Amino acid sequence: xxxxxxxxxxxRYWPTWLGLGILYLITKLxxxxxxxxxKNLGRISYYLLKKFRHTAEINLKLCFPELSNKExxxxxxxxxxxxxxxxxxxxxxxxxxxxxxxxxxxxxGLEHLQDALTRKxxxxxxxxxxxxxxxxxxxxxxxxxxxxxxxxxxxxVIDKLLKQHxxxxxxxxxxxxxxxxxxKTLKQNKAIWYAADQDYGPTHSIFSxxxxxxxxxxxxxxxxxxxxxxxxxxxxxxxxxxxxxxxITIGPVLENFAKGDDFQDMLRFNQLLEQAxxxxxxxxxxxxxxxxxxxxxxxxxx
Numbered sequence: 001x002x003x004x005x006x007x008x009x010x011x012r013y014w015p016t017w018l019g020l021g022i023l024y025l026i027t028k029l030x031x032x033x034x035x036x037x038x039k040n041l042g043r044i045s046y047y048l049l050k051k052f053r054h055t056a057e058i059n060l061k062l063c064f065p066e067l068s069n070k071e072x073x074x075x076x077x078x079x080x081x082x083x084x085x086x087x088x089x090x091x092x093x094x095x096x097x098x099x100x101x102x103x104x105x106x107x108x109g110l111e112h113l114q115d116a117l118t119r120k121x122x123x124x125x126x127x128x129x130x131x132x133x134x135x136x137x138x139x140x141x142x143x144x145x146x147x148x149x150x151x152x153x154x155x156x157v158i159d160k161l162l163k164q165h166x167x168x169x170x171x172x173x174x175x176x177x178x179x180x181x182x183x184k185t186l187k188q189n190k191a192i193w194y195a196a197d198q199d200y201g202p203t204h205s206i207f208s209x210x211x212x213x214x215x216x217x218x219x220x221x222x223x224x225x226x227x228x229x230x231x232x233x234x235x236x237x238x239x240x241x242x243x244x245x246x247x248i249t250i251g252p253v254l255e256n257f258a259k260g261d262d263f264q265d266m267l268r269f270n271q272l273l274e275q276a277x278x279x280x281x282x283x284x285x286x287x288x289x290x291x292x293x294x295x296x297x298x299x300x301x302x
Contacts, residue, residue, distance in 0.1 A: 008157055016157045031100070032243045034088050042084025046077055052287040053080070053288035058302055059286045063211040063277075078282035085129030085239065093138035094161065104245030105139040112142065112252050113191065116231035122186030124225050125250075127235045128197040128273050129285040136237040136246050137193070146191040149176050168174075186228040193235070195275060196221050196266070199292045206263055207295050210270045216293035222265035225258035232257045234269070236276035238283050 008036065026034055046053060046145075056076050064072065070294075092101065116123045137148065150173045153159035161172055174192070185192055199205075199216050204243050207214040225232050234251040251272065257265055277284045291301050 008160065013155070013157045016155060020157070020161070023088070024095055026088060027091050027095045027110050031092075031104070034092065035085055035243050038085035038088035039081045040084070041087065042081035043077070043238045043245065045084060046080040049080075055289055055302060056080075056172065056286040059288075059290060060281075062213055062291065064281070064300070075282055076286075079284075079286050082131045082239070082283050086133070086135075089132050089135035089239075093134040098142060101135075101139060104135075105143070105248065106139070106240070107143065107248045107250070109250035109252070110144070112233055113235075113248050116233055116253050117189065117191065119231055120189050122228055122230040123191040124186065124221055124230045124232045125191055125193045126221055126232060127193055127195050127237075128276070129195055129288065130237060130280075130283050131285060132237060132239045132246055135197075136248055138183065139246060140235075141238075141247050144191070145182055146193050147172050147174055147185055147227055148193045149174050149182065149195070151176050182224060186224065186230040189201055194221055194224075196269060197290070198288060199290055201293055205293065206266065208263060208266045208270050210290070211274060213291055214295050214298075215270070215291060217266045217270060219262040219266060221269070222258050222262045225265075226260065234272050236273070238276075238280040 002161055026037060027039070054077065056079050057072070058069075060072050060079075062074055064075070067075065083094065109235070113123060113125070140146075150162070153162060174185065182192060196218055198218075200218055202216060205216040205218050208217040209215065210217065221232070224230065232254045234254070235248065236251075237246060237248045240247055257268070289302050294300060
């Protein structure tokens, strides 16, 4: 315990602690001012974070080739504004009290999730990485307790912070490699939030079309559902305009999911995700190198 504490206060983490302290102070501002601060922070970050900007530019060119160069550039700028707001929203999720956040949540389709649980097979909630992930997870868990599958963060301070707050607000976090725990949780008729939209390399992945691009897509959700018999629903979310809060939308149970065809299962998810992204394209996490892993013979895109 002492060694772990000493690791967290190592000088290499002092900038992290300073940044977290500033974020904590910002959460004392009114909600609208916090969102405005985040938006302007994103505007500045667009010019400073060149590596992330490059990734977002490539992703958006690949996924929205019908847009003009000017339109693509404007969308990248909006992406960074959304990222800035997302950072502030993460701080809200970590530190703001429930009574200041409860009015911000708007849920559609909760009956689909409740219906899935009545089938007593567990529920796998397939979701994705939009910029308001933390705040929407916090808000939704206030009305529907669930588990969440996570991956470790390289920064130990951030990793510990996420684990502590997700344990408190999102029920029990489960590491993405804890396969037995995931299966056991589903068999106990519990719900697990699983974001299935990141590139984890070729292992346990198939190349499924995503915006008409062969994309390394993990098949673990399909296999978990097949092995446990769990029902599967989708959950997507977005930030509402004019500081009106957040919309969380749960889709109907995906009938005939996990019947032995991983490709069709994950193609189905990718298509539903595309629809959600196109409704609010600036709010998806375009700074992730989603097309990093390529089929044999394809050129590296970044």
